[in-house]
Each structure stands twice: as C-alpha cells, then as structure tokens.
Amino acid sequence: MLVRLSGWGRTAPTVARLVSPRDFEAVANIVKKSRERGVIARGLGRSYGDPAQNAGGVVLDMTRFDRIRRVDVDAGLVDVEAGVSLDALMRALLPFGLWPPVLPGTRQVTVGGAIAADVHGKGHHVVGSFGDHVRSLDLLTADGSVRTLTPDGEGSALFWATVGGMGLTGVVLRATLHVVPVETSYFVVDTEQVDNLDDLLARQSADDDRYAESVSWFDVTATGPRLGRGVLTRANHARLDELPAKLRRDPLAFDAPRLFTVPDRLPSGLLNRVTGRAFSELWYRKSPTRSGQVQNITRFLHPLDVIGEWNRGYGPRGFLQYQFAVPFAAVDVVRQVVERIAASGHVSALNVLKRFGPGNRAPLSFPMPGWTLCVDLPVRPGLGRLCDELDELVLGAGGRHYLAKESRTTAEAVRRGYPRFAQWRAVRASVDPDGVFASDMSRRLEL
Amino acid sequence: MIDAVGNPQSVLVLGGTSEIALAVVRRYTAVRKPRVVLAARPSYRRDAAVVELTAAGVPVTAVDFDARDVDGHPAVLDKVFADGGIDVALVAFGVLGDAERAWQDHEAALELAGVNYTGAVSVGVGLAERMRKQGHGVIVALSSVAGERVRRSNFVYGSTKAGMDAFYQGLGEALRPHGVTVTVVRPGFVRTRMTDGLPPTPLSSTADQVAEVVVRAARDRRELVWAPAPLRAVMSVLRHLPRAVFRRLPA
Ligand SMILES: Cc1cc2nc3c(=O)[nH]c(=O)nc-3n(C[C@H](O)[C@H](O)[C@H](O)COP(=O)(O)OP(=O)(O)OC[C@H]3O[C@@H](n4cnc5c(N)ncnc54)[C@H](O)[C@@H]3O)c2cc1C
Numbered sequence: 001m002l003v004r005l006s007g008w009g010r011t012a013p014t015v016a017r018l019v020s021p022r023d024f025e026a027v028a029n030i031v032k033k034s035r036e037r038g039v040i041a042r043g044l045g046r047s048y049g050d051p052a053q054n055a056g057g058v059v060l061d062m063t064r065f066d067r068i069r070r071v072d073v074d075a076g077l078v079d080v081e082a083g084v085s086l087d088a089l090m091r092a093l094l095p096f097g098l099w100p101p102v103l104p105g106t107r108q109v110t111v112g113g114a115i116a117a118d119v120h121g122k123g124h125h126v127v128g129s130f131g132d133h134v135r136s137l138d139l140l141t142a143d144g145s146v147r148t149l150t151p152d153g154e155g156s157a158l159f160w161a162t163v164g165g166m167g168l169t170g171v172v173l174r175a176t177l178h179v180v181p182v183e184t185s186y187f188v189v190d191t192e193q194v195d196n197l198d199d200l201l202a203r204q205s206a207d208d209d210r211y212a213e214s215v216s217w218f219d220v221t222a223t224g225p226r227l228g229r230g231v232l233t234r235a236n237h238a239r240l241d242e243l244p245a246k247l248r249r250d251p252l253a254f255d256a257p258r259l260f261t262v263p264d265r266l267p268s269g270l271l272n273r274v275t276g277r278a279f280s281e282l283w284y285r286k287s288p289t290r291s292g293q294v295q296n297i298t299r300f301l302h303p304l305d306v307i308g309e310w311n312r313g314y315g316p317r318g319f320l321q322y323q324f325a326v327p328f329a330a331v332d333v334v335r336q337v338v339e340r341i342a343a344s345g346h347v348s349a350l351n352v353l354k355r356f357g358p359g360n361r362a363p364l365s366f367p368m369p370g371w372t373l374c375v376d377l378p379v380r381p382g383l384g385r386l387c388d389e390l391d392e393l394v395l396g397a398g399g400r401h402y403l404a405k406e407s408r409t410t411a412e413a414v415r416r417g418y419p420r421f422a423q424w425r426a427v428r429a430s431v432d433p434d435g436v437f438a439s440d441m442s443r444r445l446e447l
Numbered sequence: 448m449i450d451a452v453g454n455p456q457s458v459l460v461l462g463g464t465s466e467i468a469l470a471v472v473r474r475y476t477a478v479r480k481p482r483v484v485l486a487a488r489p490s491y492r493r494d495a496a497v498v499e500l501t502a503a504g505v506p507v508t509a510v511d512f513d514a515r516d517v518d519g520h521p522a523v524l525d526k527v528f529a530d531g532g533i534d535v536a537l538v539a540f541g542v543l544g545d546a547e548r549a550w551q552d553h554e555a556a557l558e559l560a561g562v563n564y565t566g567a568v569s570v571g572v573g574l575a576e577r578m579r580k581q582g583h584g585v586i587v588a589l590s591s592v593a594g595e596r597v598r599r600s601n602f603v604y605g606s607t608k609a610g611m612d613a614f615y616q617g618l619g620e621a622l623r624p625h626g627v628t629v630t631v632v633r634p635g636f637v638r639t640r641m642t643d644g645l646p647p648t649p650l651s652s653t654a655d656q657v658a659e660v661v662v663r664a665a666r667d668r669r670e671l672v673w674a675p676a677p678l679r680a681v682m683s684v685l686r687h688l689p690r691a692v693f694r695r696l697p698a
C-alpha cells in the first residue's frame with residue numbers, strides 16, 4: 001500500500017510502500033527482495049524528522065511485533081519483540097516491581113526505535129542511555145540472516161553500530177533488556193523555579209547527582225535578565241515508606257489518562273509570539289518551588305502523553321525540534337543559542353535543558369558528557385537560516401545533533417559532530433554493502 | 448531529499464540558461480550547495496552559468512538538451528536521474544517569438560507549439576515517471592499569465608502556455624498520491640532576455656522576484672501561484688470580462 005509518511009514534526013512527507021509483516025520470516029523475505037530504493041523499519045514514528053520513512057521504497061511497520069515474551073524477575077531481564085512500546089512494557093513490568101531504567105519524554109516509542117536512536121531519559125546522568133541496558137538483540141541483516149548480538153561478545157561492533165544506528169544496519173527483531181526493581185510507581189519530586197539561565201545551569205551542576213532523574217524547562221520568550229528563566233524538576237523513585245498512606249495500598253499503580261486528542265486540521269502559525277509567551281508564562285507559574293512532592297508517572301515523566309497527537313497543534317507546515325549536545329566546557333554555546341533564538345522572533349514553547357553523563361561505545365550514540373538543549377520550532381520562513389547559524393555555534397564547540405530529532409542539517413555536520421562516524425560507516429558497509437537499508441534521512445545525510 | 452525547511456539536495460533545470468531559473472538556482476545555492484544540473488542547448492550562456500556556479504562551490508553539470516528533440520528526452524532524463532535522483536525540477540524553457548509572425552508563419556507557430564507545449568508535455572511525462580519511482584519531488588512549471596486568458600496581441604504564445612499550464616495542473620493531480628508535487632507558476636511580465644525591448648506592463652517583476660515566489664511555493668508544496676501574488680486577483684477579473692471589453696484593453 002502506498003502511504004504518505006512523515007515524522008512527528010510532520011515536515012517533508014514522502015510516499016513509500018508500507019508493509020506490516022506478520023512474522024519474522026516475512027520480514028526476511030521483504031528484505032531479501034528489496035529493490036533499488038531499499039527498506040527501512042518504522043516503529044511508532046516518534047522521531048521528528050525523516051529516519052523512519054523511505055521515499056519510493058519499502059517501510060516495514062514493526063508495531064505488530066508487540067509481544068513481551070518472558071520476564072525474569074530475579075535476573076531483572078525481559079525478552080521482548082522490537083515493536084513493543086515502552087508504554088506497554090512499563091505497564092507489564094510494574095506489577096512485578098520492575099522498571100525500564102531509560103524512558104524518553106514519551107512512552108509511545110518502540111523498543112526497536114529506542115535502540116536505533118539509543119534514546120535517553122531524564123536519568124541519563126545516572127543510568128546512561130537505552131543501549132546500555134540491552135543485553136542482547138536479534139538483528140535481521142541485508143543478506144536475510146538473523147544474528148544474535150551482544151555488547152561484548154562476537155559481533156559486538158555490529159551491536160554498537162545498531163545502537164544509535166537509525167535502522168541502517170538491519171531490522172531489530174527481538175531484544176533482551178535489563179530492567180531494575182522499584183518499590184513504587186511514584187516519584188519524590190523537587191521543583192525549583194529559577195530566575196534565569198545562569199542559575200538554571202548552576203543548580204544542575206551543583207547537585208544533579210543527588211537525583212535519579214533531572215530535567216529543566218526554560219522560557220525563551222522572556223528577554224533581558226529573565227532570559228532563560230525556568231523550572232528545574234528533579235526526582236528519585238519513591239520508596240514505599242515515602243508514600244502517603246492512601247497511595248501505599250497500591251504502590252505500583254499506573255493509570256495514564258488520555259484526556260484530549262488534538263484535531264487534525266489546525267492552521268499553521270497557531271504558535272506565535274503571543275501564544276508562545278502565554279504558554280511559557282503558564283508553565284512557569286504552574287510550577288512554584290516546592291520539594292518532596294509525590295507525583296505519579298504521567299505527571300512527572302510524561303505530561304505530554306496526556307494529549308494525543310499534540311503535534312497536530314502546529315498545523316500543516318509542521319515543526320522541527322532542534323536538539324544538540326555540547327561539552328561542559330562549551331556551556332557558553334547554550335547561552336548563545338538561547339539568546340539567538342530569543343532575538344530571532346521564532347518561538348519555541350517547549351525548551352528542555354539537561355546535563356548528560358558519560359556516553360557509551362556506540363559511534364552514533366548522541367549523549368556525550370555535557371549539556372543538551374532541545375527546542376521546538378514551528379516551520380516559518382527564516383527558520384532554516386537560524387538553524388544553520390546555530391549549527392555553526394554547536395559544531396564549532398565540538399557539539400552534535402540528535403539524529404532522532406534531526407530534519408534539516410547537512411551530511412558534513414553529522415561527520416563533524418560524530419568523530420567516530422567513519423568507524424560506524426565501515427561496519428554498515430560491511431554488513432550492508434549494497435545499501436539495502438535506506439531512509440530519507442540516510443539519503444539526506446549520506447549515512 | 449528535501450529537508451524540513453525546504454532545502455533540496457538536487458536541482459534540475461530544463462532550459463538551464465533561463466534567467467528566471469538561474470535566479471532560482473542562485474537562491475537555493477545561497478543557502479546550501481545542492482547538486483545542480485543545467486539541461487540546455489550548448490551555448491556561451493550555459494558555459495557562463497557553469498563557471499559562475501562552480502566558482503561559488505556548487506557541484507554543477509551541464510547536459511545537452513533541446514526541447515524540440517522530444518525523441519531524445521528519455522535518454523537525457525535517464526542520464527540526469529542516474530546520478531541519484533532529483534528533488535526539484537524546473538521546467539523553464541520557452542520561446543516568446545514574434546507574435547505577429549507566430550500566427551502567420553507556419554514555421555514560427557510550430558516552433559512555439561513545439562517548444563512551449565509539446566516539449567513541456569514530453570519532459571513532463573518523463574519527469575513524472577521518474578519522480579513517481581522516487582516517491583517524492585517537486586516539479587515547477589513556469590507557465591504564464593498570458594495563458595490564463597489569451598489576447599489578440601500574443602495568442603499563439605498564450606495558447607501554448609494555456610496548454611502546458613493545464614497539462615501540469617493535471618499532472619499534479621495524478622502525482623499527488625505518489626508524493627510528488629507539481630507547482631505551476633504564472634509570472635506576469637518579467638524583465639529578462641525574453642522580454643528585452645518590450646514595454647513593461649504594470650506589475651512587472653525581476654527574475655529574482657519570481658525566483659523568490661518559486662522557492663517559497665516549492666517549499667510550501669503549493670500547486671498554483673502567481674508572480675507577483677496580486678496578479679491572481681487581476682487575472683481573475685480579466686478572465687471574466689466580456690470579450691468586447693477585453694478586446695479594448697490596452698495591449
Ligand atoms: C514527545 C516526544 C518526546 C521525546 N523525548 C525524547 C527523550 O526525552 N529522549 C530521547 O532520546 N528521545 C525522545 N524522543 C524521540 C524518540 O524517543 C525517538 O525518536 C525514538 O526513536 C522513537 O521511536 P519510534 O518507535 O517511534 O521509532 P520511529 O520514529 O518509528 O523510528 C526511529 C528510528 O528507529 C528505527 N527503527 C524503528 N524500529 C526499528 C527496528 N525494529 N529495527 C531497527 N530500526 C528500527 C527507524 O528506522 C528509525 O531510524 C521524543 C519524541 C517525542 C515525540
């Protein structure tokens with residue numbers, strides 16, 4: 001079936017043949033029969049740009065492979081198919097008192113997508129990224145064979161090229177993940193309202209290590225001395241004895257309400273300076289400083305999941321997310337980027353700033369020790385130029401873009417940002433010499 | 448591929464020496480360095496364009512192309528697409544000719560029809576076939592307001608543009624399900640080589656002004672635009688004037 005596909009940002013749609021194979025054998029057949037324009041796997045389409053679409057080629061919908069095959073409670077291991085969503089996984093694990101240690105800002109992503117982008121959560125500074133918790137994975141490669149790969153065993157180079165490899169080494173069919181025990185499904189949250197960007201940076205630098213989860217939201221519509229005023233939220237998993245009596249009866253409870261789905265046909269330009277400012281003001285005000293508050297998963301980790309399809313709110317022109325990381329020494333770049341955006345007239349309401357811990361062995365894994373900043377920008381004239389300017393700042397400081405969010409940079413920028421790119425490319429060339437795995441992103445960025 | 452903000456990675460110009468098309472190419476290459484293919488008859492102008500773009504660091508190639516050699520079109524397009532697909536294709540060739548000769552001289556009339564209509568249909572079919580396989584792309588067809596309601600003063604040219612305009616609008620409908628956008632652009636009087644020596648009409652524009660409209664329209668995947676934009680309203684009035692009134696308008 002020919003289908004028009006885009007990423008979460010709804011920019012640059014293209015048409016591909018979307019197939020939903022029923023079993024792994026069918027996947028292998030499709031890969032073996034692939035033609036000129038190649039094949040790419042797609043999970044829940046939560047990446048923002050074009051990595052899970054393949055103009056003129058085949059896109060493999062992996063969401064049917066949604067079985068959780070085995071949970072080993074004592075060892076803290078779970079064996080899943082790649083199309084399982086982290087939402088389903090979390091719901092299934094909680095009754096066992098288990099928890100997937102890395103959850104991105106939405107749970108509506110698949111395990112395959114989480115591996116391919118090596119996603120990170122608010123706890124990166126403590127637990128690392130998703131790939132650090134994969135104990136083994138089954139990869140279907142271009143020749144149609146399935147290889148079981150582990151982080152340290154034979155084929156570890158291919159394992160680490162697949163982690164963060166944006167689906168370009170093959171199709172992840174199954175994975176065994178390491179999960180951790182928790183006493184409750186709640187968080188004990190400290191919220192701090194912070195006056196400006198410097199303060200926001202300073203506080204995170206001072207004592208992030210006291211928290212398992214840490215993230216900050218900041219405002220780019222306030223200018224002058226209040227530029228970057230924000231809200232810092234940090235938390236630890238609540239222990240049973242920290243819960244109020246009422247919650248203690250069902251400490252592993254989880255219910256995620258979905259209140260509202262954004263309708264499809266909103267005009268572009270709803271988010272402008274006025275609404276952007278109002279949103280920022282609200283967000284800032286709703287979060288006064290307080291400490292030790294007990295919050296549930298949705299409230300603390302995934303407030304946006306309450307609204308279905310909220311990306312439609314940006315209208316038909318779509319939006320992009322600009323996310324980069326720079327080394328700690330280049331903290332000034334964070335400031336400059338925020339200033340440039342504030343001065344540009346482009347409005348971003350969802351701005352997230354976080355400290356990363358150490359990176360891992362995957363050559364294309366995004367996290368690196370340093371700061372990561374993420375802004376949401378509706379597509380408007382001049383946005384391309386602004387982002388090109390930001391690229392210069394970021395790359396000049398030894399920083400890089402996050403491919404799961406990327407939608408407009410250059411092939412050269414990826415090579416500059418990822419010093420181990422050539423190493424990754426060599427693994428991909430050896431396992432897929434004819435470029436069977438291809439996506440709009442791989443063509444655009446020459447991956 | 449075309450990125451989220453509309454930057455293409457490759458641009459093909461059929462009629463690669465057209466001043467309007469080269470203004471479009473300059474706008475694209477001012478931002479990024481897409482691969483550019485200029486398909487045109489060999490000429491000093493074509494060489495000059497290649498030299499200029501090369502000096503600006505743009506990877507550019509020239510391909511021999513004659514709009515009237517329709518039998519040769521598939522091979523030209525095969526060669527162009529062999530290097531990795533085309534994101535934006537501009538159908539820019541066209542001849543204005545001498546309007547009075549054009550309806551009285553058989554050869555002159557057929558040249559206009561052959562280049563502006565038959566040639567445009569020929570490359571249109573070829574582009575459609577190849578872009579469909581790509582599952583994406585934008586075809587920009589440079590039509591003209593002259594085709595929107597043909598006038599006594601240049602009706603042969605106008606009729607060829609009316610035909611190519613209708614063809615490309617229909618092609619756009621046919622290609623929609625395949626991810627390909629066809630953008631029909633209707634400029635008014637543009638001060639280029641083509642109109643050299645003719646008296647400019649109101650709402651005339653420069654090649655670069657038309658280029659700005661083209662780049663924006665392609666980015667937003669628009670299907671029909673006028674350059675400049677107010678011409679849309681003007682033409683909508685002119686289209687509905689009774690013939691007796693229309694006839695008496697100044698040329
Ligand atoms: C609201 C929101 C918040 C987010 N917050 C975060 C965050 O905090 N941290 C973070 O890291 N990311 C975040 N993301 C990004 C998201 O986690 C990643 O883009 C993730 O990859 C999406 O997974 P998916 O299943 O939707 O994959 P898709 O978007 O469908 O695909 C993404 C990539 O994974 C590949 N892929 C998918 N399945 C497979 C498979 N089975 N085998 C091989 N390759 C496969 C695709 O080819 C593609 O390259 C957020 C996204 C949204 C929309």
Ligand SMILES: NC(=O)c1ccc[n+]([C@@H]2O[C@H](COP(=O)([O-])OP(=O)(O)OC[C@H]3O[C@@H](n4cnc5c(N)ncnc54)[C@H](OP(=O)(O)O)[C@@H]3O)[C@@H](O)[C@H]2O)c1
Nearest residue numbers: 464465466467488513514539540541589591636637639641
């Ligand atoms: N200028 C205007 O006022 C105006 C208004 C509305 C629409 N348009 C349309 O816009 C387009 C571009 O025009 P322009 O203003 O940029 O004028 P231009 O510079 O004269 O461009 C016309 C192009 O057509 C090419 N051409 C003519 N016959 C050809 C043939 N047989 N084979 C291959 N190429 C051929 C010319 O190439 P050579 O160099 O080989 O001759 C030239 O590159 C045309 O389709 C025109 O009809 C122009």
